[in-house]
Amino acid sequence: MSEPVPITMRVNGRERSAAVEPRLLLVHFLRETLNLTGTHVGCDTSQCGACTVLLDGRSAKSCTVLAVQADDAEVRTIEGLARNGELHPLQEGFWEEHGLQCGYCTPGMILSSLNLLQENPSPSAAEIREGISGNLCRCTGYQHIVNAIRHAAERMAQA
């Protein structure tokens, strides 16, 4: 075991510092050290996307990022999406359109969708399907997720 390394990052707008083992994964830093358990681990090999967060504004699979690699970074997790008790349009879309069942993939799916809509604010259904293909969902068959993202895109375009 190596000596702990001090790191600092802004998580959901709040500065967080800790001394961590160099091998500590970002997802475990978020879940265990910061107790932000909304980010889930689904596969350990970056195939399923359950652990997706925004790292400096872009989606990243936090199960294959070391916490020390996120030193000085800006991290956004599912807990940081709602503002002042108001749901983010994507959260609202997933709720309205029944875009989730067991909910385990949902935080990662929402963060990936956010990345997609930042890059392409009005994606077609095919572009949405392509855009979330790094995230696995075993419950929904994706159709209601596609509807949820369209719902959010429309809402965000109005805003």
Added chain:
Amino acid sequence: MTSAAAPLLPKLIGERVKRREDPRLIQGLATYVDDIKLPGMFHLAFKRSDIAHGLISAIDTSAAAAMAGVELVLTGAELAEHLGPMPIGTPFPAPDHYSIATDRVRYVGEPVAVVVAADRYLARDAADAIDVEYEELPAVVDPEAAMADGSTTLHEGFARNIAVESYFGGTGTDAETATVVDDSALDAAFAEAEVVISQRMLNQRLAPNAMEPRGVVAHYEAGREYLTIWSATQNPHILRSMAAGMLGLGEHQVRAIAPEVGGGFGCKINIYGEEYAAAALSKLVGAPVKWIEDRTEAFLATTHGRDILGDIEIAANRDGAILALRARLIADIGAYEVLLTALIPTLTGMMMNGVYRIPVIRHELTEVFTNKTPTDAYRGAGRPEGLYFVERAVDMLARELDMDPVEIRRRNFIPAEEFPFPTQGGLVYDSGDYAAALDKALTVADWEGLKAERDAARTEGRLVGVGLSFYVEVCGLGPSSVVPTGGWEHSGVTVERGGKVTATTGASPHGQGNETTFAQMLADHFSIPIGDITILHGDTGVVKQGIGTFGSRSQAVGGAALMAAAGKASGKMKQFAAALMAEQEVSAADLVFESGRIQVADAPEVSRTFAEVADYAYVPVPLPPGLEPGLSEEAFFEPENNTYPFGCHISMVEIDRETGEPRLLKLIAVDDCGNVINPLIVEGQVHGGLAQGIGQAMFEEVVYDEDGQPLTSSFMDYVMPRAADLPSFTLDRTVTPTPVNPLGAKGVGEAGTIGATPCVMNAAVDALAPFGVRHIDMPIRPERLWRLIQEHERENGGQS
């Protein structure tokens, strides 16, 4: 007292009510098992076998035990001093199976030792430091070779690796000896048949892959001799019973909690060795312990599904009338029998009638041990296998007779007027109108238009096929006579002070939305806002009794129990209300619930508020004669039969001529699950089922090499459908209520999985039919299809 003109509450049953579960799930505020942290909690890691079959000759745990932060290391033999062999849930004979292997390993991934350490990284380091020596034995991988004389056997007392051998149907089956005593009618049917279809098909091994892997937290409190166990399980009450038995405790000393559970699909029904080990280890170290499975462990050590090889024969006349069906099934059940392992393939044989009136059916089933991960339920559990065999064979018959796949089905359907219909497999189909669902599907899909589209594509040289399947399945499991755990469900309904309602259900959900559908039902029953209702589940400390969620039983059995308890509570509440309105000479029988009030049906101005009556029940001065205080009732519901939903799926598949890559262009599903509480949730269930059914047809397959090494143990090797792999589905429904429960609801969890697989395969075969292809085994990987295309092009000089 006169009522103010309160707005009438809309009825919610049948409405697309948004889920009440979602706010916590979409904000990262839910608590799954890995989110549970207890003071002083240790973490477990299991050392697992990396060979398929061998004797454990030595285990050296000294290096692991010496590591800083390691509390305890135990081998299987050491743990066995505290934990006996695991129980199963079926009446079949089963070999001993320990939570951790004691002297011999029988599949890659079987645990051989366990580490208890201060954190999960340390636990894993220590597990890696354990040194195991094996004396390797030949791996038994092919189930047919496993059954041959002289094969290596996995278990003493199970000659030729045969776990279960059974015969059903035919004209005479001796129930005592489970052997066929008279096959004359079957033999005669095949002898007289004008056409015989015969095909070997493999319904391949799949990994259920709930997105949340398994996990457990166990906390044994020595001071009060009490175990609390949190687990990602579909059935906490079964976990409680079995954990109690394994630890030598009574059920009164165990509380099992299924917190938020991230999907199950059947693989979280079984109670696993890791759960028992965690409970025993918590007791041994005197502290809470946690174990969270990683995905590779999930591929190796969580039960697989399917893996049934079928030799299917159909005897028919040239007019399409099916005379008899014969099936020889070999189920590769892996290395051990776990909770329901041996039961699942028996459901396959029972479903051999499909939706058809087949005069004679016989099936033989052999369940075989191999050096692979044990199998158990996977979404549909036995029914998808059976319906796949039947629906592929019937489609082959249609092709042989040059009949439209619609016609062959219509000709052999069980007619609507013949329900309840006793099948050759010993089931009684409750209700059905197959022709109506077929007609609707043909219209919604525009079957004739699809065929024209296919034909037009073919003239352009494209490989396009259309396919159809018609399924029936078993839901609402079921009477206690057929479910080894008990087939009832339990519910409690309490009208609280202030007029809010708390209900409990033993149907422990993991994505099904019971908190919403059950609240819809209670909102209508009491005519109160849905926000005034809380549904509690998944905790044996709160939910007095229960069985769990599997086999689409939440609504058909759990919902019926809920309404039975609600009926008791509302009946008593009316008596309190009548007592409150004694001056107006009101009788309880005249009262109805309406929009937050309890009022006289014919004189709505005579009423009390719901809250007022609730408050009175808890401070009953005066106490009405014959009534106990309070409004808290409970009920068990035992169904008289299973339910039998059905439906018709239609698809269009295109195969790339150059690369063999298949593409699902369209899928239309018309399902009949009886009465529907929430169409939004039903659609979600169907969509998810379709994706899994399509996954089996097109992508998914657990593969072992000849040494029993799994080649598919991560999402990099095991292909699950992603969003871009699937089209947008078209859904519709017919409604044939079941008489089996008061709700008329049948269940919908498995529908998509069962119908989609043969539907897509029939379309894929149709796409290659111009090449003379009659059958393709799943999954239709591009490489497999490319070879078929190449063979044909070679034989025909590129012409088709």
